[in-house]
Amino acid sequence: xxxxxxxxxxxxxxxxxxxxxxxxxxxxxxxxxxxxxxxxxxxxxxxxxxxxxxxxxxxxxxxxxxxxxxxxxxxxxxxxxxxxxxxxxxxxxxxxxxxxxxxxxxxxxxxxxxxxxxxxxxxxxxxxxxxxxxxxxxxxxxxxxxxxxxxxxxxxxxxxxxxxxxxxxxxxxxxxxxxxxxxxxxxxxxxxxxxxxxxxxxxxxxxxxxxxxxxxxxxxxxxxxxxxxxxxxxxxxxxxxx
Amino acid sequence: xxxxxxxxxxxxxxxxxxxxxxxxxxxxxxxxxxxxxxxxxxxxxxxxxxxxxxxxxxxxxxxxxxxxxxxxxxxxxxxxxxxxxxxxxxxxxxxxxxxxxxxxxxxxxxxxxxxxxxxxxxxxxxxxxxxxxxxxxxxxxxxxxxxxxxxxxxxxxxxxxxxxxxxxxxxxxxxxxxxx
Ligand code: SF4
Ligand code: SF4
Ligand code: FES
Numbered sequence: 001x002x003x004x005x006x007x008x009x010x011x012x013x014x015x016x017x018x019x020x021x022x023x024x025x026x027x028x029x030x031x032x033x034x035x036x037x038x039x040x041x042x043x044x045x046x047x048x049x050x051x052x053x054x055x056x057x058x059x060x061x062x063x064x065x066x067x068x069x070x071x072x073x074x075x076x077x078x079x080x081x082x083x084x085x086x087x088x089x090x091x092x093x094x095x096x097x098x099x100x101x102x103x104x105x106x107x108x109x110x111x112x113x114x115x116x117x118x119x120x121x122x123x124x125x126x127x128x129x130x131x132x133x134x135x136x137x138x139x140x141x142x143x144x145x146x147x148x149x150x151x152x153x154x155x156x157x158x159x160x161x162x163x164x165x166x167x168x169x170x171x172x173x174x175x176x177x178x179x180x181x182x183x184x185x186x187x188x189x190x191x192x193x194x195x196x197x198x199x200x201x202x203x204x205x206x207x208x209x210x211x212x213x214x215x216x217x218x219x220x221x222x223x224x225x226x227x228x229x230x231x232x233x234x235x236x237x238x239x240x241x242x
Numbered sequence: 243x244x245x246x247x248x249x250x251x252x253x254x255x256x257x258x259x260x261x262x263x264x265x266x267x268x269x270x271x272x273x274x275x276x277x278x279x280x281x282x283x284x285x286x287x288x289x290x291x292x293x294x295x296x297x298x299x300x301x302x303x304x305x306x307x308x309x310x311x312x313x314x315x316x317x318x319x320x321x322x323x324x325x326x327x328x329x330x331x332x333x334x335x336x337x338x339x340x341x342x343x344x345x346x347x348x349x350x351x352x353x354x355x356x357x358x359x360x361x362x363x364x365x366x367x368x369x370x371x372x373x374x375x376x377x378x379x380x381x382x383x384x385x386x387x388x389x390x391x392x393x394x395x396x397x398x399x400x401x402x403x404x405x406x407x408x409x410x411x412x413x414x415x416x417x418x419x420x421x422x
Binding site: 090094095096097098099100103104109112113114116117118119120121123124126127128143215224 | 325328331332333334335337338340341375377378380381385387388389390392414416419420421422
């Protein structure tokens with residue numbers, strides 16, 4: 001018999017080496033996530049994918065599936081926890097959606113919609129991190145970065161350019177750029193790079209694309225993030241776990 | 243028949259878009275008038291709340307000292323307070339000035355900005371003092387409900403009001419939650 005786990009009481013088969021997230025995605029079960037993207041090694045930093053595994057909270061994107069595990073995912077308690085995490089991400093950056101060209105295509109915003117977030121609850125930080133408009137084709141707005149390291153992983157693992165990193169700690173963390181001047185214009189990054197395309201929020205934006213798709217017709221205007229993720233994020237596990 | 247709900251509205255640092263969106267409920271305002279009466283509001287031009295207001299809708303965030311004063315007074319009179327729209331909830335577009343020092347903002351607007359004629363710093367006793375940063379209203383008073391959007395759509399506002407008028411706990415389905 002194939003090994004399986006239970007997610008919210010439903011049996012979900014999995015292949016050896018898969019994480020809970022990968023097993024869930026393959027079975028069409030959505031677990032909210034931001035720093036996870038099946039094309040890259042898991043990072044486990046945002047904690048949005050927190051599930052309860054045999055009574056303990058774990059990150060579904062990094063936790064390996066094991067036969068007989070009982071996983072709770074879509075519960076009021078976990079969704080409330082995820083909403084609080086999302087609220088914290090909003091207050092830690094300047095997420096003023098009406099002025100952001102990622103609005104409607106943004107995974108942070110869409111996750112917040114999915115979790116029923118209507119306000120950010122906490123006092124706002126209003127950080128003032130350096131904006132980098134130096135590159136002819138790419139804009140970097142550090143105030144919107146959620147530190148998912150997807151650009152870091154993409155630049156290192158796919159583009160082979162190592163352009164991005166997260167520097168500093170805690171409240172002083174920020175996205176840094178690997179060039180002697182620290183400016184994006186002095187790196188080899190190009191708008192066609194994976195790193196320039198992968199940002200789930202409006203921190204790395206390819207210039208002159210902002211209004212290509214009108215508001216109201218953008219990704220999450222038409223679909224929830226659950227529908228969209230399950231459709232788009234085919235788990236590419238075999239190549240990774242070979 | 244039960245008593246009518248008393249509704250008041252006010253606008254702080256906002257663009258009046260949320261009030262306009264409220265008026266976009268169109269003919270549904272007649273159904274609303276059956277169950278609600280207006281107190282203080284820019285729509286009625288009543289300047290201060292009566293003693294008892296059931297529901298207060300606040301558009302806009304806090305940009306200056308007068309906004310804070312108005313909000314506190316408004317909160318005191320309203321049994322239920324609702325933050326309507328992005329500015330009331332997170333500062334909205336006015337909060338874009340938050341990562342620019344206030345002095346630089348004023349300098350750009352009144353002294354050395356492009357196209358400024360007769361440069362001078364406004365300085366009149368009638369002018370409320372600016373706050374260093376723009377703040378959402380929940381940082382100053384307790385807020386009972388939030389209607390996100392820039393502005394929230396008429397349907398969002400209507401769903402909230404009709405739930406409340408019918409004695410239901412207001413709730414917004416996914417389609418009515420939008421931040422832009
Ligand atoms: S990055 Fe997303 S959440 Fe942040 S302002 Fe832009 S659309 Fe809103
Ligand atoms: S810039 Fe975007 S992709 Fe890179 S760490 Fe920040 S949020 Fe993630
Ligand atoms: S998606 Fe699992 S920690 Fe971010």
